Amino acid sequence: MSNVLAFIExxxxxxxGGSAASVIAAASRLGTPIAVLTVKPGHGAGLISRLxxxxxxxxxxxxxxxxxxxxxxxxxxxLAEASQAFSPVAVIAANSVESRDIAARFAVRSGAGLLxxxxxxxxxADGTPxxxxxxxxxxxxxxxxxxxxxxxxxxxQGALDxxxxxxxxxxxxxxxxxETGDAAVIEQVHPPAADSGRPPLHGASTIVSGGRxxxxxxxxxxxEQLADALGGAVGASRAAVDAGxxxxxxxxxxxxxxxxxxxxxxxxxxxAIQHLAGMQTAKTxxxxxxxxxxxIFDVADFxxxxxxxxxxPQLIEALKARSN
Numbered sequence: 001m002s003n004v005l006a007f008i009e010x011x012x013x014x015x016x017g018g019s020a021a022s023v024i025a026a027a028s029r030l031g032t033p034i035a036v037l038t039v040k041p042g043h044g045a046g047l048i049s050r051l052x053x054x055x056x057x058x059x060x061x062x063x064x065x066x067x068x069x070x071x072x073x074x075x076x077x078x079l080a081e082a083s084q085a086f087s088p089v090a091v092i093a094a095n096s097v098e099s100r101d102i103a104a105r106f107a108v109r110s111g112a113g114l115l116x117x118x119x120x121x122x123x124x125a126d127g128t129p130x131x132x133x134x135x136x137x138x139x140x141x142x143x144x145x146x147x148x149x150x151x152x153x154x155x156x157q158g159a160l161d162x163x164x165x166x167x168x169x170x171x172x173x174x175x176x177x178x179e180t181g182d183a184a185v186i187e188q189v190h191p192p193a194a195d196s197g198r199p200p201l202h203g204a205s206t207i208v209s210g211g212r213x214x215x216x217x218x219x220x221x222x223x224e225q226l227a228d229a230l231g232g233a234v235g236a237s238r239a240a241v242d243a244g245x246x247x248x249x250x251x252x253x254x255x256x257x258x259x260x261x262x263x264x265x266x267x268x269x270x271x272a273i274q275h276l277a278g279m280q281t282a283k284t285x286x287x288x289x290x291x292x293x294x295x296i297f298d299v300a301d302f303x304x305x306x307x308x309x310x311x312x313p314q315l316i317e318a319l320k321a322r323s324n
Contacts, residue, residue: 002031002127003086005060007079007093007102008051012068012189014043018203019094019157021054026121026155027092028164030129034058035169036082038067038074038176048171055164060085064176071184072102077176079106085172088150090129092121095154096202103152113146119159119260119281129153137254137273138280138299157203158260159281199233201250206232206263209252209279212239213268213289213308220245222312223267229319235259235279237269253278267308271296288312 006027009017020035027033035056039047041063048059062078079091079102091106093099095117107114118131119141130145131153145151201207208230210223220240227234235252236245252259254277264282269275271287271294279285280299287300290307297303304311 002089003034004028004031004129005079005082005086005088005091006033006035006056007075007091007099008035008037009094009096009099010037010039010067012191014039014068016047016050017094017096018200019096019099019155020051021163022157022160022203023092023094023155024051024054024056025160025162025164026153027090028055029121030090030092030123031088032057033164034060034082034086034088036060036062036078038062038064038078040067041065041175044173048169052169053166055166056169057167058086059169059171061171061173062176063173064178066176066178066180068189069186070178070180071186072098072105073178073180073183074176075102076105076109077178078174080109081174081176083110083150090121090151090153092153092155095156100154103154107152110150110152112150112152114152114154115144115146116154117156117258118144118153119156121153121155134281137277156258156260156281158205158262161205161262161283198227199231201233201235201252201257201259204233204259205261206230206265207235207252207259207261207279207282208232208265208267209235209237209269210240210245210267211237211269211275212243213270214240214245215268217243217245219309222308225316226265226267226312229316230263230265232261232263232265237272237275239270239272266296266300267312269296270294271299 004027115131120132208227260281287296
């Protein structure tokens with residue numbers, strides 16, 4: 001099988017990012033998954049077996065004192081060296097802010113083609129890596145491929161909910177001393193304060209979103225209660241954000257966050273095209289709205305025409321009774 005590099009994000013504390021499993025799973029669809037990551041010297045030993053649990057067959061561990069101190073440069077250098085060592089047919093990274101920056105820089109440096117924000121990957125009949133994109137607000141799926149050379153692919157977070165078979169990976173450890181040039185220096189990192197025990201919106205498998213139909217910031221707590229009952233993240237439409245019900249960081253849509261969860265529950269959301277573009281690739285969509293003509297029902301797998309203030313409390317009680 002051909003080699004495929006899977007770029008693994010790490011946190012400022014050196015932990016593996018939440019996108020690792022899906023990126024490795026996508027790589028395993030196209031060939032032999034080789035996990036590539038950068039760590040500070042001496043901080044990578046415990047990560048190899050975890051990446052093996054996610055399905056990596058080889059781990060390329062690049063140790064650099066510049067990791068976390070220089071923006072993107074060590075990671076791009078690690079991908080470049082791993083590419084020379086393994087001659088991959090594709091390189092896959094998460095479509096996060098950090099990883100798509102690194103993927104784009106690597107594509108330019110290596111002269112490879114870049115396929116961004118894909119929702120699926122597969123091998124074509126002739127063995128060429130092919131990526132699927134959701135375009136025009138999710139109305140169409142299109143396939144794209146790089147005809148010559150490796151394809152650099154960024155995978156929409158949450159688009160794949162599968163795991164590659166676990167194993168005991170081989171590993172290569174190298175030392176990097178990167179030419180910084182004009183690279184930006186990271187002086188301090190301030191992680192966002194976690195104000196709840198809910199999962200982050202990016203990559204969440206279950207999301208409950210609320211719209212203008214909730215009526216007020218006080219009533220928006222209903223969205224949070226259902227999300228907690230389902231163990232999911234909280235999202236919102238642009239209308240709810242503009243009305244001040246919830247911060248913009250929770251906005252789902254074309255001008256917000258694009259998500260692709262296993263379950264998306266829309267409460268009081270009419271379904272403007274801007275919102276649909278950010279969630280239409282969810283595996284199962286449930287919509288609750290009192291307007292039977294709301295566009296959200298056109299994409300919903302299950303729709304309930306009713307008042308959210310009547311339906312949702314009953315749903316929460318049913319979930320609690322089932323868990324007991």
